[in-house]
Amino acid sequence: MTQKIYPRSPYQRLGGYVHLPRFIDKARLHRCGLLHGYNYKTSGFDQHLLSFLGIDGDEFERMASELSSDEAMLAWIRTKAKIHTPAEIEAWNAAMINREPETPERISLFKRLLAKAGGAGRSFQVRTYFDLIELEEGRFMVGSRSRATGVEAIRER
Numbered sequence: 655m656t657q658k659i660y661p662r663s664p665y666q667r668l669g670g671y672v673h674l675p676r677f678i679d680k681a682r683l684h685r686c687g688l689l690h691g692y693n694y695k696t697s698g699f700d701q702h703l704l705s706f707l708g709i710d711g712d713e714f715e716r717m718a719s720e721l722s723s724d725e726a727m728l729a730w731i732r733t734k735a736k737i738h739t740p741a742e743i744e745a746w747n748a749a750m751i752n753r754e755p756e757t758p759e760r761i762s763l764f765k766r767l768l769a770k771a772g773g774a775g776r777s778f779q780v781r782t783y784f785d786l787i788e789l790e791e792g793r794f795m796v797g798s799r800s801r802a803t804g805v806e807a808i809r810e811r
Contacts, residue, residue: 659688660791664699664784665751669728670740671707672747673699678727681718699750699783706746708736753783 661679668674677700683689694700695711704711709731721727738746755764764786771790773780780789788794 658690659683661692663791663793664787667747668724669731670743670747671703672750673703674728674731675724677703677714678718678724681715684715685719702750706736706738707731707734709734751782751784754781755783 661677661683662675664673664676666672666675668678680689680692680694680700683692684694695704695715700711704714713734717730718727721730755761764783767786768774768780768789771786773786773789773794780786780794785794
Protein backbone atom coordinates (compact mmCIF):
# COMPACT_ATOMS: atom_id res chain seq x y z
CA MET A 655 0.00 0.00 0.00
CA THR A 656 1.39 3.38 -1.01
CA GLN A 657 1.48 6.11 1.62
CA LYS A 658 -0.28 9.27 0.48
CA ILE A 659 2.01 12.27 0.16
CA TYR A 660 0.37 15.56 1.02
CA PRO A 661 1.33 18.85 -0.56
CA ARG A 662 2.23 21.68 1.79
CA SER A 663 -0.38 23.65 3.66
CA PRO A 664 -2.31 26.24 1.62
CA TYR A 665 -1.43 28.73 4.38
CA GLN A 666 2.29 28.52 3.57
CA ARG A 667 3.62 31.39 1.49
CA LEU A 668 6.28 31.85 -1.12
CA GLY A 669 7.04 35.30 -2.47
CA GLY A 670 4.15 36.56 -0.38
CA TYR A 671 1.57 34.28 -2.06
CA VAL A 672 -0.46 31.76 -0.05
CA HIS A 673 -1.02 28.41 -1.76
CA LEU A 674 2.02 28.80 -4.04
CA PRO A 675 4.23 26.25 -2.21
CA ARG A 676 1.28 23.82 -2.21
CA PHE A 677 0.73 24.31 -5.94
CA ILE A 678 4.41 23.68 -6.64
CA ASP A 679 4.16 20.44 -4.65
CA LYS A 680 1.02 19.42 -6.53
CA ALA A 681 2.71 20.02 -9.89
CA ARG A 682 5.68 17.89 -8.88
CA LEU A 683 3.48 15.14 -7.41
CA HIS A 684 1.42 15.12 -10.60
CA ARG A 685 4.52 14.67 -12.77
CA CYS A 686 5.57 11.73 -10.56
CA GLY A 687 2.11 10.15 -10.74
CA LEU A 688 1.56 10.68 -7.01
CA LEU A 689 -1.21 13.32 -6.97
CA HIS A 690 -3.96 10.90 -6.07
CA GLY A 691 -7.45 12.40 -5.91
CA TYR A 692 -6.55 16.09 -5.83
CA ASN A 693 -8.13 18.80 -7.93
CA TYR A 694 -5.29 20.14 -9.96
CA LYS A 695 -4.59 23.09 -12.18
CA THR A 696 -8.01 23.61 -13.77
CA SER A 697 -10.13 24.28 -10.69
CA GLY A 698 -10.13 25.53 -7.14
CA PHE A 699 -7.26 27.45 -5.58
CA ASP A 700 -4.85 26.30 -8.30
CA GLN A 701 -6.96 28.00 -10.95
CA HIS A 702 -7.41 31.10 -8.79
CA LEU A 703 -3.63 31.38 -8.35
CA LEU A 704 -2.88 30.82 -12.04
CA SER A 705 -5.42 33.48 -12.96
CA PHE A 706 -4.06 35.97 -10.43
CA LEU A 707 -0.50 35.37 -11.62
CA GLY A 708 -1.50 35.30 -15.30
CA ILE A 709 0.51 32.12 -15.89
CA ASP A 710 -0.42 29.11 -18.04
CA GLY A 711 -0.95 25.96 -15.97
CA ASP A 712 0.90 23.63 -18.35
CA GLU A 713 3.90 25.97 -18.43
CA PHE A 714 3.83 26.21 -14.61
CA GLU A 715 3.81 22.40 -14.36
CA ARG A 716 6.70 22.03 -16.81
CA MET A 717 8.81 24.58 -14.93
CA ALA A 718 8.02 22.99 -11.55
CA SER A 719 9.48 19.78 -12.96
CA GLU A 720 12.54 21.45 -14.46
CA LEU A 721 13.43 23.77 -11.57
CA SER A 722 14.56 22.04 -8.40
CA SER A 723 13.93 24.69 -5.75
CA ASP A 724 11.17 26.99 -4.59
CA GLU A 725 13.53 29.92 -5.02
CA ALA A 726 14.12 29.05 -8.68
CA MET A 727 10.37 28.68 -9.23
CA LEU A 728 9.74 32.05 -7.59
CA ALA A 729 12.39 33.70 -9.77
CA TRP A 730 10.76 32.21 -12.89
CA ILE A 731 7.28 33.29 -11.70
CA ARG A 732 8.52 36.83 -11.17
CA THR A 733 9.62 36.98 -14.82
CA LYS A 734 6.28 35.65 -16.11
CA ALA A 735 3.57 36.81 -13.71
CA LYS A 736 1.39 39.89 -13.74
CA ILE A 737 2.87 42.55 -11.50
CA HIS A 738 0.93 43.07 -8.27
CA THR A 739 1.57 45.45 -5.40
CA PRO A 740 2.10 43.97 -1.93
CA ALA A 741 -1.35 45.32 -1.00
CA GLU A 742 -2.95 43.52 -3.96
CA ILE A 743 -1.19 40.29 -3.00
CA GLU A 744 -2.36 40.60 0.61
CA ALA A 745 -5.93 41.29 -0.52
CA TRP A 746 -5.82 38.21 -2.74
CA ASN A 747 -4.34 36.15 0.11
CA ALA A 748 -7.08 37.28 2.49
CA ALA A 749 -9.76 36.40 -0.06
CA MET A 750 -8.31 32.90 -0.47
CA ILE A 751 -7.71 32.29 3.24
CA ASN A 752 -11.21 33.41 4.20
CA ARG A 753 -13.05 31.72 1.31
CA GLU A 754 -16.15 29.91 2.57
CA PRO A 755 -18.92 28.10 0.74
CA GLU A 756 -21.48 30.71 -0.30
CA THR A 757 -24.37 28.91 -2.01
CA PRO A 758 -26.70 26.26 -0.57
CA GLU A 759 -25.18 23.69 -2.94
CA ARG A 760 -21.62 24.53 -1.91
CA ILE A 761 -22.58 24.57 1.78
CA SER A 762 -24.10 21.11 1.41
CA LEU A 763 -21.00 19.80 -0.37
CA PHE A 764 -18.74 21.42 2.25
CA LYS A 765 -20.68 19.66 5.03
CA ARG A 766 -20.37 16.30 3.25
CA LEU A 767 -16.63 16.79 2.77
CA LEU A 768 -16.29 17.88 6.39
CA ALA A 769 -18.05 14.73 7.61
CA LYS A 770 -15.93 12.55 5.30
CA ALA A 771 -12.78 14.14 6.75
CA GLY A 772 -13.90 13.25 10.28
CA GLY A 773 -15.07 16.72 11.17
CA ALA A 774 -18.77 16.05 11.77
CA GLY A 775 -19.90 18.43 14.50
CA ARG A 776 -16.86 20.68 14.00
CA SER A 777 -18.46 23.03 11.49
CA PHE A 778 -18.16 25.90 13.98
CA GLN A 779 -14.37 25.42 13.88
CA VAL A 780 -13.88 24.48 10.23
CA ARG A 781 -15.43 27.33 8.25
CA THR A 782 -13.11 27.94 5.32
CA TYR A 783 -11.86 25.78 2.49
CA PHE A 784 -8.29 26.20 3.78
CA ASP A 785 -9.48 24.87 7.17
CA LEU A 786 -11.11 21.89 5.44
CA ILE A 787 -7.90 21.10 3.56
CA GLU A 788 -5.95 21.27 6.82
CA LEU A 789 -8.42 18.90 8.50
CA GLU A 790 -8.37 16.44 5.60
CA GLU A 791 -4.57 16.35 5.66
CA GLY A 792 -4.20 16.13 9.45
CA ARG A 793 -2.86 19.63 10.14
CA PHE A 794 -5.93 21.42 11.53
CA MET A 795 -5.30 23.10 14.88
CA VAL A 796 -8.33 24.56 16.66
CA GLY A 797 -8.16 28.27 17.42
CA SER A 798 -5.10 29.03 15.35
CA ARG A 799 -4.71 30.60 11.93
CA SER A 800 -1.07 29.61 11.83
CA ARG A 801 -1.19 25.97 10.85
CA ALA A 802 1.28 23.19 11.21
CA THR A 803 3.20 22.52 8.03
CA GLY A 804 2.79 19.62 5.67
CA VAL A 805 5.39 18.03 3.47
CA GLU A 806 8.38 20.37 3.41
CA ALA A 807 9.51 19.20 0.01
CA ILE A 808 8.76 16.49 -2.49
CA ARG A 809 11.48 13.86 -2.45
CA GLU A 810 13.57 13.90 -5.58
CA ARG A 811 12.71 11.06 -7.90
